[in-house]
Amino acid sequence: MPQKKRSKDLNFLEKIYLPEIFNGLMLTLKNMFRPNVTMQYPEQKFIPPASYRGRPVLVKENDDTERCVACGLCSRVCPALAIEVQPDETALEKERFPKLFEINMLRCIFCGFCEEVCPEEAIVMSKDYELVYTNREDAIYGKDKLLVPVEELSDRLEFLRNFK
Amino acid sequence: MPKLIIDGKEIEFENGQTIIEVAKKDGLEIPHFCWHPSLSISGNCRVCLVEVEKMPKLVIACSTIAADGMVVNTQSEKTLNARNAVMEFLLINHPLDCPICDEAGECKLQDYAYKHSAGESRFVETKNHKDKRIQLGPRIMFDQERCISCSRCIRFSDEIAKENQLTFVQRGDHVTIRTFPGEEFDNPYTLNTVDICPVGALTSNDFRFQTRVWELSSTESICVGCSRGCNTEVWVRDNEIKRLTPRENFDVNSYWMCDHGRVNTWKNVNADTRIDGCLKDGEKISWEDAIKSVSDGLTQYQPEEILFIGSAFASNEDNFLFKKLAEKKGVHEVYFASAIKPGDADDILIQEDKTPNSLGASKIGLTGSNDNKSLSKKISDGKYKAAFILEDDLTRLEEDVIKSLQNIEFLIVQATNENQLTKEANLVLAASTFAEKHATYTNFLGMVQRVKPAVTSANMDRALDSMSKSRWDKFATTFDRWGRGKKYDSKPGWSILSGILNEMGEEKNYQMAEDVFDELAKEISDFNGMNYDTIGSGGALLKSFTKQEAETV
Amino acid sequence: MDIWSIVIETSIKIFVVVNVLLLTVSYSVYFERKISAWAQNRIGPNRVGWLGLLQPFADVFKLLLKEDIVPDKSNKAIHALAPFLALFVAFSTYAVIPIGPEMTLFGYTFSLVVADVGIGILYVLAMTSLGVYAITFAGWSSGSKYSLLGGIRSAAQMISYEVSMGFSIAGVIMFSESLNMNVIVQSQAGWMWNAILQPIGFITFVVAAFAETNRMPFDLPEAEPELVGGYHTEYSSMKFAGFFLAEYANMAIASALIVTLYLGGWQNPLVDIFGITGITATLMQIGAFLVKVLALLFFFIWVRWSLPRFRYDQLMDLGWKVMFPLSLINIVWVAALIMIFNL
Known part of the structure; x- marks a missing residue:
C-alpha cells in the first residue's frame, strides 16, 4: 500500500535543506536590523496600560x-x-469603613478577583509593579500604603467602567 | 392519621398543623419571612404562597390548616411566579446595601433573592428613603429602609417578652416600626429580635460592624450568666469571642436567651484583666512551681486549719476534683457561696440564682446555702490559717471579707480574671474560662449540659484539639497577622487540680475532662450512666429530676 | 640563518599569533552574545565598559574568582588534564595557517606563518582529531552520566565527520598538488578559489567544520536541554573557561582553515587588479585574510542563533548517508575538471 501523502512531507528543495537554511538565516539577519524591544529598566520605566x-x-x-x-x-x-x-x-453616610485593611503582598497573586467583586470600585489594581521588601512584616501593606488618590487611578477606573 | 401530598410525596400529619409545619417536619422548606415556629401566625409576607389543588387561588402555607387528601404543589409554575413576584415587591424599597449590612451572609432576604427570585429588578424609580440609624432601645439599632415589615419583632415583644413595646406606624411604603413616643425597646430579651429579623433591619449595638459572619467559627456552648444555662453558639474570630447567639433547646431555653447573657457573660474571656500564667505574691511563676507551692504550702497546716471554698461558677468536673483534693487533705466540709439576686428573675428565662452550676456543686457534695453570712463569718473567725478558693470572687459577699482575709496566712486563689481576691492571694492559679475548655454545668432544672472550647489558650491548638475552625484559622500560617489572636496561659480547673492531686501522691492521672466526668458519673449517684456522648449537645437530666418543658415554649 | 634567529623569529610569531587569537576568542564570545541579542531584538551586554566592550574581561575575572569544584568520583588527573589538552590542541593547530605571503620588514624577510611545514594540512587534520580526546577525557573522567554521554557523542560525531572532511580536502589537494598550506593558498590566485571551483566540497567541508567544532546545529556533545551541558557539566572556574576558550579557538581555526582551503587564504583580488606591490600589498593581504576569517566567525555565530539542533540519529544519517557520498562526488568532479581543463 503506498503511503499516504501528508502535508508534512517535504519536497525536494526542502529535503536538501540548503534553501531552508538560507531562509532561516535571512530571517535572523532581518531581525538584526529591527529596533530593539529591550528596556533599560532602572533608568527607563515601563508604564503599563490600563488593563x-x-x-x-x-x-x-x-x-x-x-x-x-x-x-x-x-x-x-x-x-x-x-x-x-x-x-x-463611621458617622459618614456610608456608615461603615475599614478600621484596618491589610494586604499581605507575599500572599497576593494579582488575580484581580478583589477588584472584580468589589461593589464600590474601592479596590482596584494599580500600575505599580515595583514591590520590594526585606522582611515578611514589610510585605503586609496597611491602609497607609494602600490608599491612593482617586485621580491617580482614573485610567483603571475608566477601564473598569468600559470593560468590566 | 390524615395524609396530604406535597410535591408528589405523601406525608402524614396531625390535625391542626399548617402546611408549612407539615412540610418542615418532612424536611421541606417552604420559603417564609414572617412565620416563626414559636410565634403566632401573621401571614403578611406572602412568600410562602403555594398552589393547592381545587383552590381557586394560591394560599399561604403558614396559615392554611392541612386537610386530609390535600394536594400541595410548592414548585409549580404558578407558585414560582408568585414567589418571584413577592420577592420583587419586597425588594422594591429594600436598599440592597448588603456590603455594609451586618446581616449579609445569614440574611433570609439575601438567600431567597438567590433562590427564589429572577435576579432582576424592573423598578427604575427612586427607592423610598428612610432613617438608617434609629436607636430603638439601649442595645438595638433599627434601620428603617431594610425592614420588610414581617412583624416578627412585634410579635416577639408581645408574645415571648410579653412587653408589647413595638408596633407598626404609617401605611403603605411609609410603614415602619417604632416604640411609643418616649418609650424605649428595653425589655431583657430585645436582642432575640436581631436573630429572628429576616433582614438586617435590627442589629445589635454590641456586634454591629464588628466582623463578617462568614469569618467566624461557631462552637456549641451554654450561657453561664444564670442557673438557666441557655444553650448558645459561641462565635469566634482571631481567637476572640465576637458574639453569642442562642441555640434551640426546648428543654431549656427554646429559641431564646436574655440580653444580659448574650452581651455580658463572655466579655471577661478576652478582657485585659485575664490572668496570664500563675502568680506567686504577684510574680509570674511556672506551672510546675505553682503546683508544687500549693502542695508544699498546704502540708504545713492541719486539716482543721484549711478552708476549701468551691464554686458554683466552676464546672462539675472542677468541683468534683476540688472535693477530692479537700478529702485528700482530710477536710470533709467544702463550702461554696451562692449568688442570688432576689427579685431579678422572670417567668421566661432569667433566674435569681446567678451561678451556672449551684445544683451541680451541691449534688457533688459541696455545702452551700442561700445565706452567705455564715460563710463570710467562717472566713473571718480566725480559725483558718490557709484557704483555697475556686473561681469565685468572694469579696462580693461582704465588704469586710477582704479585711478578714488578712488572718489567713496562705491564700490560694484559682481564678480566670483579676479581682479583689486575686490581689490578696499568695498564689494565683490561672484558670480557663467556660469558652476555653470542655466541661459540664448543671442547671436548676437538673440538666447537665456541656460546653466546648471555642477559644484557644496557650497550650491548645485548634486542629489538634478538634475545635471548630473558621476559614482564617484553617489556613493561617505563623507569618500571617490574622488568625493569631491572643492566647492566655491558662489551664482548665480540673487540669490544675489533678496536677496538684498528682503532686500530693494521687496515682490516678486524668488525661482529659471526660476522664474526670466519667469518674464523677460513677461516684455520684445522680450522674450515674452519664458521659459526654449521652449529654451531647442537648444535655442530660439528673436521675432525681423529671423532665419539664421550658415554660416559654 | 642561525638557529637563534629562527628561535627568536618563531617566538615572536607565536607571541603575536597567540595574543591575536586570544583577543579574537574573547571578543567572539562578546559578539556571540551581541549577535544573539540583535537576532532576538535585544540589546545584549552593555553594562561593562562602553557598549559592554569590557564584558569578556569581566567574564574572565568572574571565572577566575569562582570556586573550582572537582567531583568526588572523578579521575582527578585526567579531569584536570582535559581542558588543557583542549586548549593545547586548539592553539597549536594555528601554527600552520598562513596569514599572509612572505614579508620583508627592516630588510629581513620572513613568512607570515609560524611553521611553514610541507605537510601542513595533515598536521591540521591530526591536531583537530586530537581534540576529540580532550572531550572524551573530560566526559569520562567526570564520573557523571551526562558528561560521559556528551563525550561519547562527541567521539562518534567527530569520527563520522572527519571522513567527509578528509575527502573534501582531497579535492583541494588535487588542485594544489601540495600539502603545504602556503602552496594551497597560492594555487587559488586570482579568482580561482576552491569554493567556486568545487562548491560541493566547500559545502561538505563547512558542514564538517561545524560538526568538528561542536557548534550549532551539531552541538550534541553539549546539548544543554538533554545533557545539562554535556562533557563540561562537572567543570567550573578556569577549567570550564579552558573548554570555553577552546571552543571559540576551534571556531577561529575552522574559519581560518575554510578561508585558507576554499576562500583564497590571504589572496586579495584588489592587489592583482591595481597591481599594488611591496609592504602595502602585504598589509592588504593580511587584512583580506582577517576580514575573511571575521566574516566566517560571524557566519558561525549567525548559524547558531538561526538553526535548531539536529537529533542524534539525524546527525549520523547526515554524516554517513549524505556528506560522505557528496564528498566522493566532489572528488570525481574535481578529477573531471582536471581532466577536461587540464588544470
Missing part, C-alpha cells in the same frame, strides 16, 4: 476618606487569603 494588574490599592476620595465600606467581599473571594479587613462604624 495591567499591578498591586491592588484602595481608592482615596477627594475628601481624604476611603471609598471602601469594609464589606469584606475582597477578603472572602481572595484565593490566596491575602486580605484582612476589620470594619468599624
Whole structure:
C-alpha cells in the first residue's frame, strides 16, 4: 500500500535543506536590523496600560476618606487569603469603613478577583509593579500604603467602567 | 392519621398543623419571612404562597390548616411566579446595601433573592428613603429602609417578652416600626429580635460592624450568666469571642436567651484583666512551681486549719476534683457561696440564682446555702490559717471579707480574671474560662449540659484539639497577622487540680475532662450512666429530676 | 640563518599569533552574545565598559574568582588534564595557517606563518582529531552520566565527520598538488578559489567544520536541554573557561582553515587588479585574510542563533548517508575538471 501523502512531507528543495537554511538565516539577519524591544529598566520605566494588574490599592476620595465600606467581599473571594479587613462604624453616610485593611503582598497573586467583586470600585489594581521588601512584616501593606488618590487611578477606573 | 401530598410525596400529619409545619417536619422548606415556629401566625409576607389543588387561588402555607387528601404543589409554575413576584415587591424599597449590612451572609432576604427570585429588578424609580440609624432601645439599632415589615419583632415583644413595646406606624411604603413616643425597646430579651429579623433591619449595638459572619467559627456552648444555662453558639474570630447567639433547646431555653447573657457573660474571656500564667505574691511563676507551692504550702497546716471554698461558677468536673483534693487533705466540709439576686428573675428565662452550676456543686457534695453570712463569718473567725478558693470572687459577699482575709496566712486563689481576691492571694492559679475548655454545668432544672472550647489558650491548638475552625484559622500560617489572636496561659480547673492531686501522691492521672466526668458519673449517684456522648449537645437530666418543658415554649 | 634567529623569529610569531587569537576568542564570545541579542531584538551586554566592550574581561575575572569544584568520583588527573589538552590542541593547530605571503620588514624577510611545514594540512587534520580526546577525557573522567554521554557523542560525531572532511580536502589537494598550506593558498590566485571551483566540497567541508567544532546545529556533545551541558557539566572556574576558550579557538581555526582551503587564504583580488606591490600589498593581504576569517566567525555565530539542533540519529544519517557520498562526488568532479581543463 503506498503511503499516504501528508502535508508534512517535504519536497525536494526542502529535503536538501540548503534553501531552508538560507531562509532561516535571512530571517535572523532581518531581525538584526529591527529596533530593539529591550528596556533599560532602572533608568527607563515601563508604564503599563490600563488593563495591567499591578498591586491592588484602595481608592482615596477627594475628601481624604476611603471609598471602601469594609464589606469584606475582597477578603472572602481572595484565593490566596491575602486580605484582612476589620470594619468599624463611621458617622459618614456610608456608615461603615475599614478600621484596618491589610494586604499581605507575599500572599497576593494579582488575580484581580478583589477588584472584580468589589461593589464600590474601592479596590482596584494599580500600575505599580515595583514591590520590594526585606522582611515578611514589610510585605503586609496597611491602609497607609494602600490608599491612593482617586485621580491617580482614573485610567483603571475608566477601564473598569468600559470593560468590566 | 390524615395524609396530604406535597410535591408528589405523601406525608402524614396531625390535625391542626399548617402546611408549612407539615412540610418542615418532612424536611421541606417552604420559603417564609414572617412565620416563626414559636410565634403566632401573621401571614403578611406572602412568600410562602403555594398552589393547592381545587383552590381557586394560591394560599399561604403558614396559615392554611392541612386537610386530609390535600394536594400541595410548592414548585409549580404558578407558585414560582408568585414567589418571584413577592420577592420583587419586597425588594422594591429594600436598599440592597448588603456590603455594609451586618446581616449579609445569614440574611433570609439575601438567600431567597438567590433562590427564589429572577435576579432582576424592573423598578427604575427612586427607592423610598428612610432613617438608617434609629436607636430603638439601649442595645438595638433599627434601620428603617431594610425592614420588610414581617412583624416578627412585634410579635416577639408581645408574645415571648410579653412587653408589647413595638408596633407598626404609617401605611403603605411609609410603614415602619417604632416604640411609643418616649418609650424605649428595653425589655431583657430585645436582642432575640436581631436573630429572628429576616433582614438586617435590627442589629445589635454590641456586634454591629464588628466582623463578617462568614469569618467566624461557631462552637456549641451554654450561657453561664444564670442557673438557666441557655444553650448558645459561641462565635469566634482571631481567637476572640465576637458574639453569642442562642441555640434551640426546648428543654431549656427554646429559641431564646436574655440580653444580659448574650452581651455580658463572655466579655471577661478576652478582657485585659485575664490572668496570664500563675502568680506567686504577684510574680509570674511556672506551672510546675505553682503546683508544687500549693502542695508544699498546704502540708504545713492541719486539716482543721484549711478552708476549701468551691464554686458554683466552676464546672462539675472542677468541683468534683476540688472535693477530692479537700478529702485528700482530710477536710470533709467544702463550702461554696451562692449568688442570688432576689427579685431579678422572670417567668421566661432569667433566674435569681446567678451561678451556672449551684445544683451541680451541691449534688457533688459541696455545702452551700442561700445565706452567705455564715460563710463570710467562717472566713473571718480566725480559725483558718490557709484557704483555697475556686473561681469565685468572694469579696462580693461582704465588704469586710477582704479585711478578714488578712488572718489567713496562705491564700490560694484559682481564678480566670483579676479581682479583689486575686490581689490578696499568695498564689494565683490561672484558670480557663467556660469558652476555653470542655466541661459540664448543671442547671436548676437538673440538666447537665456541656460546653466546648471555642477559644484557644496557650497550650491548645485548634486542629489538634478538634475545635471548630473558621476559614482564617484553617489556613493561617505563623507569618500571617490574622488568625493569631491572643492566647492566655491558662489551664482548665480540673487540669490544675489533678496536677496538684498528682503532686500530693494521687496515682490516678486524668488525661482529659471526660476522664474526670466519667469518674464523677460513677461516684455520684445522680450522674450515674452519664458521659459526654449521652449529654451531647442537648444535655442530660439528673436521675432525681423529671423532665419539664421550658415554660416559654 | 642561525638557529637563534629562527628561535627568536618563531617566538615572536607565536607571541603575536597567540595574543591575536586570544583577543579574537574573547571578543567572539562578546559578539556571540551581541549577535544573539540583535537576532532576538535585544540589546545584549552593555553594562561593562562602553557598549559592554569590557564584558569578556569581566567574564574572565568572574571565572577566575569562582570556586573550582572537582567531583568526588572523578579521575582527578585526567579531569584536570582535559581542558588543557583542549586548549593545547586548539592553539597549536594555528601554527600552520598562513596569514599572509612572505614579508620583508627592516630588510629581513620572513613568512607570515609560524611553521611553514610541507605537510601542513595533515598536521591540521591530526591536531583537530586530537581534540576529540580532550572531550572524551573530560566526559569520562567526570564520573557523571551526562558528561560521559556528551563525550561519547562527541567521539562518534567527530569520527563520522572527519571522513567527509578528509575527502573534501582531497579535492583541494588535487588542485594544489601540495600539502603545504602556503602552496594551497597560492594555487587559488586570482579568482580561482576552491569554493567556486568545487562548491560541493566547500559545502561538505563547512558542514564538517561545524560538526568538528561542536557548534550549532551539531552541538550534541553539549546539548544543554538533554545533557545539562554535556562533557563540561562537572567543570567550573578556569577549567570550564579552558573548554570555553577552546571552543571559540576551534571556531577561529575552522574559519581560518575554510578561508585558507576554499576562500583564497590571504589572496586579495584588489592587489592583482591595481597591481599594488611591496609592504602595502602585504598589509592588504593580511587584512583580506582577517576580514575573511571575521566574516566566517560571524557566519558561525549567525548559524547558531538561526538553526535548531539536529537529533542524534539525524546527525549520523547526515554524516554517513549524505556528506560522505557528496564528498566522493566532489572528488570525481574535481578529477573531471582536471581532466577536461587540464588544470
